[in-house]
Amino acid sequence: MKTPTPTRRRIAALALAFAFAAAALSPVVDPSPSPAQADNPIVQTVYTADPAPLIHNGRLYLYTGHDEDGATWFDMRDWRVWSSDDMVNWTDHGSPLSLDTFSWARQDAWAGQAVERDGKFxxxxxxxxxxxxxxxxxxAVADSPTGPFEDALGRPLVQNGEIDPSVFIDDDGQAYLYWGNPNLWYVKLNADMTSYSGAPTQIPLTTQGFGTRPGSSDRPTLYEEGPWVYKRDSLYYMAFAAQCCSEHIAYSTAPGPTGPWTYRGTVMPTQGSSFTNHPGIIDYKGGSYLFYHNGALPGGGGFARSVAVEQFDYNPDGTIPVINMTESGAPxxxxxxxxxxxxxxTIAWANGVETEPSGEGGMNVGWIENGDWIKVKGAAFGTGAATFDARVASATGGGAIELRLGGPTGALVGTCNVPGTGGWQTWTDVSCPVSGATGTQDLYLRFTGGSGYLFNVNWWQFAT
Ligand SMILES: [Ca+2]
Ligand SMILES: [Ca+2]
Known part of the structure; x- marks a missing residue:
């Protein structure tokens, strides 16, 4: 049984400062007036970095790193998984992979990518x-996109002192592992995805292939790190973090997975209060999306990053337009x-809460205090909801869940009282009547009660 730790830092509690902080950090952000409207960054409960999207069974899974609170370097000890089927409400799947997974690993749980092959991840x-x-x-390997993941080999797959693996499986089934900083490498993975054929091959870093870095003789091209390789139509793309520091995102294309690469330009300019950036590009449900990171959360910066996403359209010739960071994010x-x-x-924006593994499986929301709230974007109530049920637990005296529409102080359509249950993982169902929830609305679960931590919530459901 896990008890919330009162001393744990609550970054999201500062979210009211978000709009002001973000406006000061970047001149390019949307003029969104308040965090109630902001949907970027997409996770507010922890700092996240180095996004890598993957689609499985119609759902988009997002693999990220995790910057520790208060870090003064890239202090990263585990990786995180999130998922969404609408690009705005993201489900927290916790931490199914960490340094502890690899007995031979010492530190630096940095940028990775997950792929699916033959039902394994x-x-x-x-x-x-x-x-x-x-x-x-x-x-690491798992039978599910959300893990748990195990070390597939018990040793490194490949080691040459360089970082940032990206994996691409071509239409013919051949898989490629790309990585590197300061150099750029690839190797052909075997079909088992945990071994390779041939030796790692260096991709020539030419200015024709990767652009010209101004004022640098030891690293003449823009390529810095973080390759992201994919194929669209018959063209192969490599996006990458360019020109440290601060980094921007640039890209090159090639007629095949091993090149030759041609530099194509900037994907995302230097923006957003993090001196690194990292691309993850994918098509989903008819749209194209760029995942990246910035320092836009309260307390954010180069070692306290947050993953964000923008929707974009390729130009008719297949080139990528310049994409700016926004607070509004993808539609x-x-x-x-x-x-x-x-x-x-499952959260579009969290204010004041965090998550933890639930004793009932999956995750639950905790660290709930008076006035905290969760935004769930675009809930389709149709002709109207009649009741609301929630799975709750409280080691203290509980509190109430206010159901509001349009904002954290918007129309109140129901109030559900939550009793003390004798433990933070001692779960019970509560139910309450709902009136006035019709049409498609942004739903706010606003939590009220006395002082201190009030209760946890595992899941909820309306009924007509
Ligand atoms: Ca709280
Ligand atoms: Ca849950």
Whole structure:
């Protein structure tokens, strides 16, 4: 049984400062007036970095790193998984992979990517090999996109002191692992995805292939790190973090997976209060999306980053337009169905809460204090909801869930009282009447009660 730790830092509690902070950090952000409207960054409960999207069974899974609170370097110890089917409400799947997964890893749970092959999920990550003190790339495997992941090999897959693996499986089934900083490498993975054929091959970093870095003789091209390789139509793309520091995102294209690469330009300019950036590009439900990171959360910066997303359209010739960071993020695809069980940790914007593994499986929302709230964007109530049910637990005296529409102080359509249950993982169902919830609305679960932590929420569901 896990008890919320009162001393844990609550970054999201500062979210009211978000609009002001973000406006000061970047001149390019949307003029969104308040965090109630902002949907970027897409996670507010922890700092996240180095996004890597993956689509499985019609759902978009997002693999990220995790910057520790208060870090003064890239202090990263685990990786995180999130998912969405509408690009705005993101479900927290917790931390199914960490340094502890790799017995041979010492530190630096940095940028990786997960891919699916034959019903298994392979997550390639760089870590410091304890035996050598140098970066190596490990691979973890799972039967589910949300893990749990295990070390597939018990040793590094490949090690040459360089980082940032990206994996691409071509239409012919051949898989390629790309990585590198300061150089750029690829190797052909075997069909088992945990071994390779041939030796790692260096991709020539020419200015024709990767642009010209101004004022640098030791690194003449823009390529810095973080390759992201994919194929669209018959063209191969490599996006990458360019020109440290601060980095921007640039890209090159090639007629084949091994090149030759031609530099194509900037994807995302230097913006957003993090001196690194990292691309993850994918098509989903008819739209094209760039995942990246910035320092836009309260307390954010170069070592306290947050993953964000923008929707974009390729130009007719296949080139990528210049994409700016926004606070509004990607538009919602479809709507959320409030009449099926929704996890409390499915969130468009969280103010003041965090998440933790639930004793009932998955995650639950916790650290709930008076006035905290969760935004769920675009809930389709149709002709109207009659009741609201929630799965709750409280080691204290509980409180109440206010159901509001349009904003945290918007129209009140129901109030659900939550009793003390004798434990933070001692769960019970509560139910309450709802009136006035019709049409498609942004739903706010606003939590009220006395002082201190009030209760936890595992899931909720409306009924007609
Ligand atoms: Ca709180
Ligand atoms: Ca849950």
């Amino acid at each position: 392979y997550w390639y990550v760089p870590v410091i090999n304890d035996a050598t003190g140098r970066p190596a790339i490990g691979v 919602q695809v479809g709507a959320l169905n409030p009449y099926v069980r929704q996890e409390a940790e």
